[in-house]
Amino acid sequence: MWELIRANRRKSVFLVVIMAALLFVVGYAAGELLIGQGGGVIGLFFAFAVWIIMTLVAYFQGRQIFMTVSGAQKIKKEDHPQLWNVVEEMVIASQLPKIPDIYIIDDPAPNAFAAGRNPANAAVAVTTGLLNRLKRDELQGVIAHEIGHVKNRDILFMTMIGVMLGAIVLITDIAVRSMFYGGHRRRSRTASSGGSQFELIILVAGIVLMILAPLLAHLIYLAASRKREYLADASSAQFTRFPEGLALALEKIAHTPIKMKKINRVTAPMYTVNPLQKASAKAAGLFSTHPPIGERVKILRSMAGGSTYMAYNEAFQQITGSRSSIVPQSALISPESRPAGTAPPGPVPGLRQMEGAALLAAAVPEPATQAGKVRQTTDALWKARNYRFIHCDCGAVLKVPPDFKRREFKCLRCKKVHSA
Amino acid sequence: MVVFEYRQIELDYCPGCFGVWFDEGEVELLLETAGPASGDAVLKLIVVTRDATETKRRCPVCDKPMDKASVPGGKVILDRCPHGNGIWFDAGEFAAAFAESAGETAGQDGTIRVITDFLGEALDKRHEET
Structure with a gap:
């Protein structure tokens, strides 16, 4: 999977550079316009400061921001042993270096997402609705999908772009609002030259950002590309060795009429199932972040040749009629044909560890009744609070x-x- | 508010005034636990009374003014969220009294009986010694 990891890292760097270029142009232009000749340097300086802060915040605090925005609550192992147990199993199956932080979102709509900058600094969040509705196998499928995003290094790019888009939207909002109110004031009193200059700065920044915001919004859609989602589904099948679990979970999530409470354009593409996308959408349009659920389920169910990446790839090509491969070449090579000395793609040495995972699974049984299950979830929230x-x-x-x-x-x- | 759990169903109550909040999600959970009770009839059985003179309370979930309501023939007036977020009883004794009076009038209905049985058992003073 090294091609993917490298591509995701490249995309993240590309994003940071693009942001820098845009900000520098805006800063320079605003400086020249407002301060006069030579002012562009001052504008550049400010733009540089904004860029540095934004990048650092997105890189180091992106995960925290995402969790705060979606109202997620971090839990400990004793708060929800079963959920912890499922995550632990999938971490072993996927050979992540560390168990990600686990968060619960108090929301009746079932969904989940992952964020963070690398597998050692990842977080997985699930809603209470997901915990209440899904059986253990199904929950495992969803968690494995999220762990797949962590493993494939989708999270860094998605988290960074999310934070940057959030910042742009916020700044645009402030600029547009102050432009609106500032306009009123100008009419009512004679504006000093300093005042009009200040208004002009805001006007320029506002207009530029207004153009920028939808562009970035489009970038986020590219980030959460459908290929990523298919691949995370493939990872889920591989890690759980039970594609039906995720298939059932996807169906349940799609058929739940409850809408998520705290959701917006920025966080939507992060979830297992896009909460803003209509469940009935058949064709995967250019702008849809996730493939249609029906198709995802169909692919998972027609995995005839076991639960490997290769089986998923074959099912994918069969269902979509596409010739392109959803899984990178390095993961499709069978262990026998691998040149000596190269690392096998995870699941083979993971086999023995899977037995350990099965033992762990036996330790935390699922509550027998629905009421017991709901209490397990709410108690986890109470304990976390x-x-x-x-x-x-x-x-x-x-x-x-x-x-x-x-x-x-x-x-x-x-x-x-x-x-x- | 303190969360009160009995038979795996949660109620929220104020330890000062003993007012009780029965959340809609918990009502549903109770009905599910009791088996196939008669569906969505809960809100229909608890009807709005227009002649109530008490001041209106606001729903703790959605902050909208709640309706004064009761079971037909029942003696206790309770507050019901117009958006179906849940039911508020002014004091724990009220919920117990509701269980008693509603049990008499709507004794034949499965849904309301499940609720009143639960409230009666969860709040009955006779359980003081046990």
């Missing part, structure tokens, strides 16, 4: 928030007094 659990003698469980003010309180059921 540092609620204290008090087991009352009457059989009730009281969950007390960390900022609870009272010293003592009564149980709703038996009226027994507990101290907080």
Whole structure:
């Protein structure tokens, strides 16, 4: 998969350079226009500062920003042992160097996404709706898809472009608003020359950014290209060795009528299933970030030759009628024909470790009832928010928030007094 | 608000006034647990009463003013979110009283009985010693 990793890294560098070029042009032009001759250098300086800050923030804080924007809550192993267990298994199967941080988003719509800058600094987020609706095999399929994104190094580029687009949208918004309100003020009083210059800066910046924003939005669509999604599906089949799990999960996600609460154009392409895309869309248009779900399910179900990348590739070509290969060549080489000394593509030495994963899986069983499952999910959220659990003698469980003010309180059921 | 879990169903309650919030998701979960109860009838059975004089409360989920409602013939007035986010009982005793009075009037209906049975059992004072 080295071709992919390299391509993703190249794209990330390309993005940073493009951003620099655009910002420098804007900065120079704004400086020349507003300060007069020689002012372009000052404009360049500001543009450079903005570019440095933006790149550093996107690289080092991108993941955190994404998690905050989508309202994700980081959980520990004891908060949701089953979810942790599933992620752990997939980490072993995919041979990631480290278990990614696991987040839960309090949202009834089932979905998931991954973010981060590299496999050692990755995060996977799932919604409560996903945890409540999916069976263990299905959840495993979705987690494996996300781990696939981490493994294939899709996350760095997607995270960076997301943050940069977010920043551009935010700056445009501020510029457009202040332009609008600034216009009113100008009419009501005689503008000083400094004031009009300031307004002109904002005007220029606003117009340029307004042109830039949709361009970047388009870039994000290229980033979350359909090929990436197909490949993450292929990774999922390979890691779980059970393509049907993801197929069932995709169907469930597509047929859930609930819409996600906190969703926007910036974060949408990050999810397993694009939350803004209509489930009924049949043709994968030029601008759709994800392939149509029906087709993804069909490919997964027609994987006749096992659960390998090769089997997925054959199924993909058969279903779509496309001749192009969805999986990079290095992953399609069978271990026998591999030249001596080159590293095999993961799953072969992973086999023995899969047995270990199966043992781990046995350790955390799935709750028997739907109510038990929902409680497992909500309890994970309460624990992540540092609620204290008090087991009352009457059989009730009281969950007390960390900022609870009272010293003592009564149980709703038996009226027994507990101290907080 | 303290979260109160009984028989794997969660209620939120205020330890100061013993007001109880029964979230729609939890009502659904309760009905699912009880088996195939009569579907979406919950909100129809709890009807809006127009002559209530109490001041309106706002829904803790969507912040819209809630409707005053009750089960036909029932004595307890409760607050119901117009968007179906859940039901608010002014005090824990209210929810228990609701369970009693609604149990009498709507005893034949599966859906409402599941709810009243649960509330009755979860909040009944007779369980004090157990």
